[in-house]
Amino acid sequence: MDALELLEYRGYDSAGIALRDEESGKTEVRKCAGRVSDLRAICMSEKVVSQCGIGHTRWATHGGVNDCNAHPHQVGKVTLVHNGIIENYRELIADYDLADTLKSETDSEVVAALLNRFYEGNPGEAIKKTVSKLKGTFALVILFEDQKDVIYSTRNVSPIVATICKEGAMLASDLTALCRFTNRYFVVPEYHILKLSADKLTLTDFDGNEVLPKYLTVDWELNSAGKNGYPFYMEKEIMEQPEAIENTIKNRIVGGMPDFTADGVPDTLFTECEHICIVACGTAMHAGLVAQALVKSILHMHIEVQMASEFMYSDPVIDEKTLVIAVSQSGETIDTLEAVKYAKNRGAKCLAIINVKGSSIARESDYVLYTNAGPEIAVASTKAYTTQLAVFYLIVARMAHSRGVFDDAQTQSFVRELQRTPEVMKKVLERRRDIHVVAKKVLGAKDLFMIGRGLDYSILLEGSLKLKEVSYIHSEAYASGELKHGPIALITQDTPVVATVTQEKLMSKELSNIKEVKSRGADVVVFIKESIVGDLAKEYEIFTLPDMQDEFMVLPASVALQLLAYYVSSDKGFDVDKPRNLAKVVTVE
Numbered sequence: 001m002d003a004l005e006l007l008e009y010r011g012y013d014s015a016g017i018a019l020r021d022e023e024s025g026k027t028e029v030r031k032c033a034g035r036v037s038d039l040r041a042i043c044m045s046e047k048v049v050s051q052c053g054i055g056h057t058r059w060a061t062h063g064g065v066n067d068c069n070a071h072p073h074q075v076g077k078v079t080l081v082h083n084g085i086i087e088n089y090r091e092l093i094a095d096y097d098l099a100d101t102l103k104s105e106t107d108s109e110v111v112a113a114l115l116n117r118f119y120e121g122n123p124g125e126a127i128k129k130t131v132s133k134l135k136g137t138f139a140l141v142i143l144f145e146d147q148k149d150v151i152y153s154t155r156n157v158s159p160i161v162a163t164i165c166k167e168g169a170m171l172a173s174d175l176t177a178l179c180r181f182t183n184r185y186f187v188v189p190e191y192h193i194l195k196l197s198a199d200k201l202t203l204t205d206f207d208g209n210e211v212l213p214k215y216l217t218v219d220w221e222l223n224s225a226g227k228n229g230y231p232f233y234m235e236k237e238i239m240e241q242p243e244a245i246e247n248t249i250k251n252r253i254v255g256g257m258p259d260f261t262a263d264g265v266p267d268t269l270f271t272e273c274e275h276i277c278i279v280a281c282g283t284a285m286h287a288g289l290v291a292q293a294l295v296k297s298i299l300h301m302h303i304e305v306q307m308a309s310e311f312m313y314s315d316p317v318i319d320e321k322t323l324v325i326a327v328s329q330s331g332e333t334i335d336t337l338e339a340v341k342y343a344k345n346r347g348a349k350c351l352a353i354i355n356v357k358g359s360s361i362a363r364e365s366d367y368v369l370y371t372n373a374g375p376e377i378a379v380a381s382t383k384a385y386t387t388q389l390a391v392f393y394l395i396v397a398r399m400a401h402s403r404g405v406f407d408d409a410q411t412q413s414f415v416r417e418l419q420r421t422p423e424v425m426k427k428v429l430e431r432r433r434d435i436h437v438v439a440k441k442v443l444g445a446k447d448l449f450m451i452g453r454g455l456d457y458s459i460l461l462e463g464s465l466k467l468k469e470v471s472y473i474h475s476e477a478y479a480s481g482e483l484k485h486g487p488i489a490l491i492t493q494d495t496p497v498v499a500t501v502t503q504e505k506l507m508s509k510e511l512s513n514i515k516e517v518k519s520r521g522a523d524v525v526v527f528i529k530e531s532i533v534g535d536l537a538k539e540y541e542i543f544t545l546p547d548m549q550d551e552f553m554v555l556p557a558s559v560a561l562q563l564l565a566y567y568v569s570s571d572k573g574f575d576v577d578k579p580r581n582l583a584k585v586v587t588v589e
Contacts, residue, residue, distance in 0.1 A: 001043070003170075003177040004055045005036045009379050010083075010173060011059025012578050014070035015039040018079045018143055019050035027079045027143050031070040051168075051198060052149040054141045056081035062089070063105025073109040075101055076116035077145035082108035083173050084137035084158040092133060111140065119144065123152050124193055128206050131156070131191070137334065139173060151196040153188060159332050159360060160188040162201065162213070169196040174330070175356060176375045179218055186213040187358040216358045219372065232576040234378035234470070238562050239429060242422035244383040245555075247372040248390045249418060256412040258398040265367045267402040269349060270395070273323035276303040277348075279311050279339040280327035283381040284353075284388060286462035288327055290554050291392035293455050297551070298400055308335035312342045320347035325395075328352070329376060329384035331359020340364050353391050355384055369395075378577045380469045382562050385462065386425075386555060393418050393552075417548060421555050427546045428559045435560055438525055438543055439567035442496045448473050449490065449497050451480035451517065453510050456500040459554050463498070463561030469579050470569035480513035493521035498564070501528040502545060502553035514540070527560050529553060 004015060016031025017039065028048050032038050036057060056071035062085075063069040071081040086092070089107035093099055098113045114133060119126040123144050131138075131154060139158035143151060153160055153171055162171035165182040171194065172178050178185055188194050188203070192211060195202040203211045230236035252259055276295060278288035288305040295303045306316060308326075318324065324343040328336045331354040340350050340361055352365035355373050362368045371387035397414045400406040406414065442448055448467065450460040460477035467475040478487045480499070491497070497517045501510045518524050518540070526536060530544040545556045569576045 001036060001040050001055075002180075003172065004039075004057055006176045006180075006377065007172065007174055008036055008057050008578060009377050011057045012036075013060045013065040014058045014067070015056065016058075016070045016072050016081075017043065017053055017055040018072040018074070018081075019048045019053035020143065020149060022049045022051065025148070027074065027145055029072055029074050029079065031067060031072065033066050033070060052143070052151065054079070054081050054143060054151060061085055062107045069104045069106050071106075071108060072143075073104065073106065073112040075109065075112040077119055078112050078116040079143040079145075080108065080112040080115065081141050082111055083139040084156075086111060086134055086138065087136040088134070107136075111138070115142065121146070123147060123150075123195075124204070124208070127152060127154055127193055131206075141171065149197060153194040153196070154192065155188055156190050157334065157337070157360065160194070161185045161358070162188055162194060162196070164199075164201045168198050169201045171196065175218060176377065179375065183218045184215050185218065185358075186215045187363070218357060219374075232378065232566075232570065233376075234380055234382060234566050234576045235570075237376055237378055237383045238559065238566060240374065241383045241386050241559060242425045242429070244371075244373045244387050245390050245425065246422045247374075248387045249394060249421075252394055253415055253419065256415055257401070257408070258394045258411070258415060260369065260394075260398060263367070263369055265351065265369065267398070269323060269351065269367060270399040270402050272321070273349070274302070274321040275317075276301060276323050276325065277316065277318065277343070278303070278305045278325045278327065279308045279336055279343070280305070281308050281333055281335055283385045283462060283465060284327035284329065284333075284336075286458065286465065287353075287385055287388040287392060288325070289458045289461065290389055290455065291325075291396065293458055294392065294396045294551060295399075298396055299403065299405055306339070308333065308339040311335070311339040316343075318343050318346040318348050320349075322346075322348040324348045324350045326350060326352045326361055326365060327354075327388055328359075328361050329355045329371075329373075329381055329388075331356045331361040333361070337361050337364060353388055355387070379579055379582050380466055380565070380576075382466075386558055389554060389558070390418065390421065417552050420548065421552065424546045424548055424556050425559050428556050428563075431543075432563050435543060435563040436567045436571075438541060439564050439571060441523065441525065441541065442473070442498075442564075443568060443571055445473050445496045447490070447495060448475045449487070449495065449517075449522075450475065450477040450499070451483065451497060451510075451513055452477075452500040453480050453506045453513075454503050455551065455554055456502055456506070456510065456557075459500055459502075459557045459561065460498070462558060463500075463564070466562055466565035467568065469582060470565050470574065470576050471572060472574070472580070473568065480510060483513055483516060488516065488520070491517050491520045491522050495522045497522040497524045498561075499524060499526045500557055500561075501526060501532065502557055503550050504529070504532055505550070507532055511536075527557055 137157040464477040
């Protein structure tokens with residue numbers, strides 16, 4: 001139950017557990033729509049003595065949110081949980097006449113029914129035969145009624161990690177569920193069968209050959225996935241950002257220079273490319289937009305940022321001279337994973353920026369830079385985003401030096417500014433109560449707009465997403481120079497507008513745009529670089545940001561906007577960590 005609660009960020013529409021009852025030998029299923037806390041209450045009232053079980057938290061794809069559609073699904077001798085999507089489930093129902101067997105609306109129950117149809121006492125043969133009929137993505141975890149205290153598992157694309165430790169053998173869809181027990185784990189290879197018993201773990205390929213698991217070691221502390229006294233994970237993870245940034249950059253700076261030697265990333269990756277393409281989704285894509293601005297202004301290279309979900313369908317111009325940078329916190333984002341595969345097939349070299357060792361995108365990419373952010377549990381990403389930014393700053397510095405754009409002194413100066421980031425972020429965090437006061441001014445808003453230019457606009461795209469995700473306020477970020485070309489029509493009396501002003505060369509134009517919305521009745525909050533604030537406090541509600549060089553102001557500004565979203569959501573009484581309809585790890589297209 002505790003582990004399932006740690007996995008709720010992957011889905012929290014419903015929850016269920018299946019246990020083999022030691023007394024009756026039957027597999028008992030308990031499940032319900034709602035949270036793991038609801039499931040826990042059911043299980044406390046209907047106790048089962050067991051040493052073998054499977055559980056699931058669901059994010060609905062097929063069928064509504066109700067008790068029947070919750071996992072596990074049980075058909076005959078088979079009890080099963082499933083992550084992923086089975087694309088041909090309707091054809092399977094028709095081909096194998098399964099309709100009368102099914103009780104739910106899910107594609108997952110179809111797999112259970114098909115597996116039960118094929119099962120004749122040999123779990124491995126039944127699993128292989130079932131998998132051969134499936135089209136789509138799947139991580140399957142299975143109990144067979146007549147296989148005492150044994151769990152079977154197999155997968156395609158959708159992740160499974162596993163381990164054996166003093167508490168027993170266990171697996172999960174995400175490392176966070178295991179890290180309280182051990183720091184050793186392995187990723188289950190695709191199209192292999194994993195067999196777990198209390199004191200043994202066996203991995204075989206589909207030809208029956210035993211395969212030795214390739215164990216990895218996680219750097220996180222075993223208890224680091226807890227809240228540590230904070231009311232929400234999101235607040236804890238915002239507060240952890242100075243340490244996360246430090247952990248991400250410290251071993252990649254040698255003699256004051258950016259250095260990826262320990263990561264195995266050669267300079268030739270940066271010197272031989274003619275074109276950079278960043279593929280990512282959501283928050284990770286916003287990190288890519290900051291990198292795009294830096295690459296253009298410093299390296300003067302052709303670079304584009306593509307939504308991973310659109311990448312394959314937009315006929316991207318990719319060849320062997322393209323460096324594709326894939327960004328994902330989990331390393332399991334299905335759209336980004338498919339984009340990497342597509343790019344590699346076109347001859348591109350792929351560099352991944354990932355937070356989870358051994359994840360699918362990490363294994364698929366040519367090179368990997370891990371962000372070392374530690375476990376991020378809240379659905380709304382915070383420290384993963386800023387550590388992705390930190391890695392991009394290091395990449396830009398290394399590229400600039402290796403391509404002859406920066407000399408040693410310029411590179412070291414750039415890196416020194418990056419090294420200031422943890423201390424600067426701490427200054428913002430120490431004044432979080434001031435941001436809480438600002439947040440109270442927008443609590444009642446139905447619509448909110450954010451405006452800025454250049455890097456400020458890139459910051460606000462992420463700030464607006466954060467506010468949408470956790471507070472459900474309709475928020476849009478606009479490049480403020482575009483206001484007069486349409487969006488200013490949306491500004492009405494008392495409409496809240498959040499502006500960032502951190503780029504000195506754009507300050508006068510940004511202030512003019514702020515006056516335009518103010519003159520139309522908008523309530524304006526300005527997040528502004530301390531050295532350029534002047535007497536603006538007389539006209540606007542302001543929050544001053546500690547000074548950094550312009551191109552680094554993204555980092556303190558991002559922390560401030562994260563806190564704004566957090567306080568609006570918590571003051572509204574919402575579950576900040578689990579916003580409605582969202583899951584943190586998107587493993588289905």
